[in-house]
Amino acid sequence: MANKAQVLYDFTAEPGNNELTVKEGETITITNQNIGGGWIEAQNSRGEVGLVPEDYIEVNKASPAVGKAAPPDLSFFDTFAPATANVAASNQVDITGCSFQPDTPETPVPSSTSPDEASNGNDPWSAWNSDPPANSANNWAATPEGTETGKAATAGNWDSTAQGHPQAYQGPGATDDDEWDDEWDDVKSTGGYAESEAGEGGANRGAHGSTMKIKFPGFSKSGPELYLLSKQSAKGKEKLPIYMGEVGPVWLYPETQLDCIVADPKKGTKMYGLKSYIEYQIAPNTTNRPVNHRYKHFDWLYERLLDKFGSAIPIPSLPDKQVTGRFEEEFIKMRMERLQGWMTRMCRHPIVSNSEVFQLFLTYKDEKDWKMGKRKAEKDETVGVMIFSTIEPEAPDLDLIDVEQKCEMFSRFTKAMDDGVKDLLNVGQEHWKRCTGPLPKEYQRIGKAFQNLSSVFNSSGYQGEATLTDALTAAGKTYEEIAQMVAEQPKKDLHFLMETNNEYKGLLGCFPDTIGVHKAAIEKAKEADKLVATSKITPQDKVTMAKRVSTMSYALQAEMNHFHSNRIYDYNRVMQQYLEEQVKFYETIAEKLKQAHSQFVTM
């Protein structure tokens, strides 16, 4: 078993993780080849033993499980990524993480981030403010002005998405649940999703998923022309009808709404307890049979939904990994709550919830079923703008001016709501800080001052003092209780208001991309005459384009109507909840003070 291996790349061990720091060119001795998860155990020349990513080393004699190999399906990257250490160290292409980051100024947070920076203590929203507003503003402004929505503009849009969904350090006590597990996920089969797993143990650890998305930026890679001029008609059974409802175009809603419960997070371990992860139970109301998923599976689902529906339906990002509590339990609870929120939103969407991939996620029968479903979903060709080819509005075609007006209106509204939501989040964050910081401290000081006076009075030596001193002590304690109530209240009410608005911020952040596709299509349709004149398209193409732009508009309207009805429901609900808790809060304080009041007597 004592195979020697050459170290191909520098690897720095993460403290407390049983890892071993190795240098390029170093020779190490493999002490355990069967660790799994992309790791081997090795010993260096100084006798130190630890885990090393298996892709970082080359075993001196041939071995089936260990060895460096480029993932088979990385054809897209092959052009850029010759498998040499020197090139891998460049900024543009980092083969260790398979992440391709054009024009992305932000580097992923390295694993050496100090716990203090990453943990937000009492304020789970401090991360919300770090959301890139400048970039977001760019995003909102970046409506295609010219006639070509070229690759650059598209890349710009994607950049912001990547930034809005950073996969940063998860905070102290967080488990590295996602990046390291391939127990039964066939990673290599996913083409665009191939993880050179060990690579993420290096400098780029934690930078995965979101930056991966840009590899096949489905719908916007080639702009809406793909659909507008496509010869292909919708294949097979996949049809997404749109009806005219009371409020205008609407999706087809199922008779019973899908719902699910995300619960029961369980910690699992692998590699003999060296690595741990969290698995959630998701129980849909259709089967009531729970299925297990880890965050990485949610992330896979998100990628599939984004690829497939992103042009027509804003697919909100998954909860950010870096929003954590100070303790593992808090972190898990917070993530679960947000995954629940995300799943609920997806369940409520008539198109998403009814899609094969979403149903697979919720109702797969066994591992084999899941694996097969995954492969099928990853091979789905009706992605990006091609989703519009499945949409069938039962209504007369709209003319271009109408389409454009509607699109403009949605653009304005979503932008305005984005501003409003961000404003509320800022105000809420401020309020959260005051309620958990200076305000309770002040009530505590008031309480202490009363109690202090009470004990001074107690020392007077005067008879008949007891009633007053008892009452003063009680009043003091009441204000200390109020201090605690004030500090705990935001978790009871502001929390949900913030969560809902945060969810909407995420949703609204998707609209610039979605609306951008529509605007690009409209621009394309507008220049149809010129294109016909210059024989770039046929007159028939022009007719087709106009019809398809109309179809896209129906889709956008149906989606907006879905958004509006959900929004009205959500804000009614969250405001009710917020105000209900606020009423309780103030009533409880009044009741406590009434009690305190009753202890004072005047002759």
Add this chain to the structure above:
Amino acid sequence: MANKAQVLYDFTAEPGNNELTVKEGETITITNQNIGGGWIEAQNSRGEVGLVPEDYIEVNKASPAVGKAAPPDLSFFDTFAPATANVAASNQVDITGCSFQPDTPETPVPSSTSPDEASNGNDPWSAWNSDPPANSANNWAATPEGTETGKAATAGNWDSTAQGHPQAYQGPGATDDDEWDDEWDDVKSTGGYAESEAGEGGANRGAHGSTMKIKFPGFSKSGPELYLLSKQSAKGKEKLPIYMGEVGPVWLYPETQLDCIVADPKKGTKMYGLKSYIEYQIAPNTTNRPVNHRYKHFDWLYERLLDKFGSAIPIPSLPDKQVTGRFEEEFIKMRMERLQGWMTRMCRHPIVSNSEVFQLFLTYKDEKDWKMGKRKAEKDETVGVMIFSTIEPEAPDLDLIDVEQKCEMFSRFTKAMDDGVKDLLNVGQEHWKRCTGPLPKEYQRIGKAFQNLSSVFNSSGYQGEATLTDALTAAGKTYEEIAQMVAEQPKKDLHFLMETNNEYKGLLGCFPDTIGVHKAAIEKAKEADKLVATSKITPQDKVTMAKRVSTMSYALQAEMNHFHSNRIYDYNRVMQQYLEEQVKFYETIAEKLKQAHSQFVTM
């Protein structure tokens, strides 16, 4: 009429007060000699006309009403104040203000103080913090250690009193009601109260009264020996008995408690409307016949009470002049409220309320009655420590150890309560600031954010939006209302808590002086043996001293018991009031939020 006059001292006109700036040596023409109140109207060489203090000028030909003359009764000052301009400009003696300020580092606030500095806006307690804590601490520490309470120590004590009661700039819009009026007050007759009225128009304007007090620092001028070794027995009818009550030694309380209402402040003018003042109506419950008094009369009463009772009874200072509102009405209201508080406390005191001078103040029949009463009061010889000669405890003499223990206990208690009260005042002031500053701003921002979201939603173009947007607007307005409630609440509850504690701070600030007299007496009694041995006193003197120290102790105990019973009443009452208003406040908020809550609907 066109008399010429020489200007003796520089005088700077106060803007907006019809005054004329003049320079030493300048020749002016008197245009009206009959202005009164210590002013003449004059014209300078540039033709400008205005008021000039008559004491600042020397008329070229003899004139009965105009001319510089030292007030007749200023014998005390004659030694220090030769009537030359040079000496008058020195720091020690300022004849223009007749204020003698030994060791007082603070100079009176000059009349050029900007309104912004003097007005405290929303926070009438900002001045409380500027109360000299260091000096006050000195005061508490300055218990006589040696056997002699010499003049220096006494002056030190008085300094702090003077500082605790500064007569600073009264803020914009405040009337110079007190210093300028001699309509029917025979100022010149008061000996220790002689005002060289015009003098206060100069640089020292506003520095009067409190600094004047040190001229005849009655009781502490010569220490407790005056009483302890006095041959004189209590004269006439004045007897202050002390009984043994349930709680120990108590004063004789009247069957019905005196009370009075200070109300109906009226602005009067004099000097043809050039100067104005405020007159209050004070109606005692004994006669129900209101009498009129101005602040300066209260101040006169305070001085008399301090002179007469200060050794035995803490006489709290009058409300500070400089604590003002931003507007004249607010200022008058605040002062009246505090004068009421002061009068109520004096009425409640069995010894003070029953005293001739206090009864005179409340029940004088006419101007002649008042004037005669004033003269009599000012000639009262039973002042300072001699008040103890009128006290007759109906109880066996106490031994010195007992006396000393009790005195120590009172000293510790009043010091501890002083700390406690100051702590509460600081906390209250902080809270006041937050409630009137950042907190309502935050609620307003929350309210605005809701309303902003409401108006965004209104622009959606989606049907069936109205219920939500109306509800959101209502919720937003509710939070704006809450903002206002929060900002206004301190005036409704914290105000009275602060006022009461401020009153107690004032009262407690008198104890070091009062207790100091007792401690000095105890020290004196302790060295009686030595004094007998060195034939400084006779053995009979020693017996007398012991008896008199016992009498003093009974007086202190009676006073402490009075203090305690009042304190228990006051704190019960103010806490009841505070908590009652707090309950109302929180209940109202809860009710408003309940209303707002009811407007949201979920389907």
